[in-house]
Amino acid sequence: MSDEKKIIAIDAMGGDKGPIVALGGMNQFLYQHGESHIFFHIFGDEKKLRKMLARYPRVARNSTIINAPDVIRGTDKVRDVIRHAQNTSMYMAIKDVREGNAAAVVSAGNTGVLMSLSKLALKTVDGISRPAITTMLPSGAGDSRVVVLDLGANVQCDAENLFDFAILGGVYAEVIGKMSRPKLGVLNIGEEETKGNETLQRINHVLMAHRDELPYEYLGFVEPTDISAGRVQVVVTDGFTGNIVLKTVEGTAKLIKRVISENMKKSWLAIIGAFFLVHVFKRLKHKIDPRSYAGATFLGLKGFAVKTHGNSDALAFANAIRYASDLAKNDLNDIIRTRAMDLSNIRSELQD
Secondary structure (H helix, E strand, O other), X not given: OOOOOXXXXXXXXXXXXXXXHHHHHHHHHHHHHXXXXXXXXXXXXXXXXXHHHOOOHHHHHOEEEEEOOEOOOOOOOHHHHOOOOOOEHHHHHHHHHHOXXXXXXXXXXXXXXXXXXXXXXXXXXOOOOOOEEEEEEEOOOOOOEEEEEOOOOOOOOOHHHHHHHHHHHHHHHHHOOOOOOXXXXXXXXXXXXXXXXXXXXXXXXXXXXXXXXXXOEEEEEEOHHHHHXXXXXXXXXXXXXXXXXXXXXXXXXXXXXXXXXXXXOOOHHHHHHHHHOHHHHHHHHHHHOHHHHOOEEEEOEOOEEEEOOOOOOHHHHHHHHHHHHHHHHOOHHHHHHHHHHHOHHHHHHOOO
């Protein structure tokens, strides 16, 4: 870990609301975390950014604007833009990481294009077959969280991919989540060893056989209800299932907020009761607010890429920068590389 000032590359033109959210997020981050350890390279329309930056002197003091004349839009298809992305704010920010000028990139832009460009430019960490998208979702009591991966990068996965996701998720939980020897499970439709398809059966069999050699506590199969119950700290699944889990969690959070809000308006008793429970509701809001876990990390690349929602506000963008900052401060990829090497003998059983 280094104490030197880290540089974060910002794709300022991505997302539904563009630069106003990116600049607002940078401003919030610097206000909350100080101006001593992070500097920004902001990629986008230089003329527009300079005009807007006048409203954010704190960001202006801690950033450099690099002109990027082109923009990748949310509706663009990967195959249509991949060969013509050189002058876009997204690709130039990723390239900044590849060239070692920045430690991480943050974008609210097109997820599919960001993932494809990041994989092409940054490559995969040695010993890891595929990168995965991960974040920490609300779980259990208090401020506890659960790491879930993959959240959408790989729709179809074999047992070897899932094994690598376990490595990535375990390291992420330890280093970023501060979870000592995290409890890890493979997502399935039931806990019984007979449940699931051939891929799930195979990965579970190998992990169970080497349970005592693993750097995490392997629980076996876990169900979706275990995610919110706090029984497990790392959940491994394919990108198709993981993306459904993510959107279900976000949808449930919105439902809870909507039900509480609607019922508060129905009677004076409810309003009076809410007054006495205001601190409880504040904690609940923080727990389930999607903006509190708005940064999704492309884990397993030789450089860090953090994706936040296309409709993010400044708070969500600030939290994404916080994720990127945490990744940049820790030697995460070195730990992943070492862990993959240490477990290569187990991994080889899945290649037979």
